Amino acid sequence: MKITGIEAIPYAIPYHHPLKFASGAVDTADHVLVRIHTDEGITGVADAPPRPYTYGETQVSIKNIVEEVFAPQVIGLDPFDREKVHAVMRRTINNQVAKGTVDIALWDLAGRTLGRPVHQLLGGWTDSMRVSHMLGFKPAQELLDEALRFGEEYGITTFKLKVGRRPLSLDIEACHVLREGLGADVELYLDANRGWTANEAMQVLQQTDGLGLTLLEEPCDAKEAMSRRRLVEKSPIPVVGDESVPTAGDASRELLSGGCNAICIKTARSGFTEATEILGLCTGLGVDVTMGNQIDTQVGSLATVTFGAAHEATSRRAGELSNFLDMSDDLLAEPIAIANGRISVRDVPGVGAEIDGEKLSRYRTDR
Missing domain, CATH: 3.20.20.120 (Enolase-like C-terminal domain)
Structure with a gap:
């Protein structure tokens, strides 16, 4: 099995009311959905929540680092070779949320491939x-x-x-x-x-x-x-x-x-x-x-x-x-x-995060 592509899809969903705390406030979940695709048609999924007031990452920075920096070096690797993927990501400092999301998507992919819940x-x-x-x-x-x-x-x-x-x-x-x-x-x-x-x-x-x-x-x-x-x-x-x-x-x-x-x-x-x-x-x-x-x-x-x-x-x-x-x-x-x-937990292969395609189309912000 080989990784054939990685998507980082920005989307925005409003909160019912602003959430306020000492380091900032948010009124919209402007997140990034990451999907890792393989040549066997199996896809791993994870969600990246940008928190610029805490870690310095933004929706734009996560999308760019995943698609422009990580993806070109990761495509072609076996998704089970996580250490190789992590070696690629370690070459870029910080960007913890971007890296963590790629990792969760790899685990989701592994669970789906093996037919076992990730937990x-x-x-x-x-x-x-x-x-x-x-x-x-x-x-x-x-x-x-x-x-x-x-x-x-x-x-x-x-x-x-x-x-x-x-x-x-x-x-x-x-x-x-x-x-x-x-x-x-x-x-x-x-x-x-x-x-x-x-x-x-x-x-x-x-x-x-x-x-x-x-x-x-x-x-x-x-x-x-x-x-x-x-x-x-x-x-x-x-x-x-x-x-x-x-x-x-x-x-x-x-x-x-x-x-x-x-x-x-x-x-x-x-x-x-x-x-x-x-x-x-x-x-x-x-x-x-x-x-x-x-x-x-x-x-x-x-x-x-x-x-x-x-x-x-x-x-x-x-x-x-x-x-x-x-x-x-x-x-x-x-x-x-x-x-x-x-x-x-979801007693299904992977993490269990099946995405509603219609909702993703409605809320994504790159189209």
Whole structure:
């Protein structure tokens, strides 16, 4: 089998309402669908979510790097020779989302070719993941109303609160209102998207002590090395590296230097191959992992479920899997469903992301 072509198709689907957080805001999913074609007529599919305010990649840059740089060097290779494909991609620095998407498409292609679900090829630990829902920048009572609604409609009992606002009192109030309104059995954790300094993060931890918060994700920029290390040492809960750990090398640097003591894995930026390397590093060092979200579509969320359900360590915590509910539509022919707070893997060859051709034609922006 040989790779005969790679497509990078830009498309845009609006959100129901703008999503706001410390590092930016989005009102449209302007993503890139990557398809790898072979001479046996089998195609692998994956979704790339550009996040210029986090990683510097844009819809245009992902399309260009995939089609103009990677494709000419990858066409003609056997899609099962992933190391050769990765050697090609490593020659270009950064561009993590573009590389991760190509990798997921290769795994999808492998599963389709072998007639096996990719979650089994990766490990096959379980067949579903618990769902964590992200709560964005809103007044405290609106956040509580949303959390209660998602608990009632979808059975979700874990919520990630986006923080990093100034004044700090806005986020502190939200923590107290959510805990009082949701009760002690609902899990709450924070993600500041580098919105605070390390010292501000410590103030928030002090003023939310006793609320049972479980994690503090990316409270400040990793460049704030000394203060961040002090925060990790003093924090009563794990400090999670996210934007600071897109690669296995970054994860090892932050863990060994004391910049964090837990890791958020996002398949959208690492693919399945590097995500496996990051997971092995974390399990070897005995640190917790979470499965994160790049404000993914259903195609991207399905990839997260596929990897997260494949491993015991990534299945322990709820994965951030519900952002697709904020989209007005999606490309999947068979939509994802959240039942009893969980999303199931697809027991079909590959990842299971069958694309609705009519919807792709409607939303693509290159025609």
